[in-house]
Amino acid sequence: MKITPALTRWHFDFAGPLKTWNHYQYLIIAVDYTSNLTITKPLFSPNSNAVTDIILQIYSMFGKPRAIITDNAQAFRSEIVEQEIKRLHLKYYQSSVYNPRGNSKAERTIKMIKTALTHLEPELINWPSNLYTETNIVNNTKMVYGYAPCKIAFAKTAHIYDKKYIWLPHK
16 A cells, blocks of 8 residues: 655645635635645636646645646646646646546535635635635644644644634544
């Protein structure tokens, strides 16, 4: 059985459109395969620049990932993204068309982030303001193997913004 080290294989996806007051309608999400560590960012639209930005953010924080998995959204198939992937010598996989299970790690995390956001604010009007707090909570709540994603990735948990926001079930 081949073990995938944490922070080396990332699943990407977009979510949206979501209603908002400040023109952000989408979010991009990157989820580490092993730890479930999640990175999110609000966007005006799904685009290839956002994809390359998050690849470079992962590269700058954790080193070069070995592989990236996405669905077949146009932004992931752009020439800009292809050039960045070639420049960094990354393995790149796309899930089959109409097969969300191929990128289910990102799909499940999007569902969890959306649930967390609606728990904090049911109307989702201020979701961009709450996105980073909710991502922090998801990254520091016990899930996989009874550990939080931050604990798996870094052997420690980070400070959660405010305990009153914790709603995710603990195992």
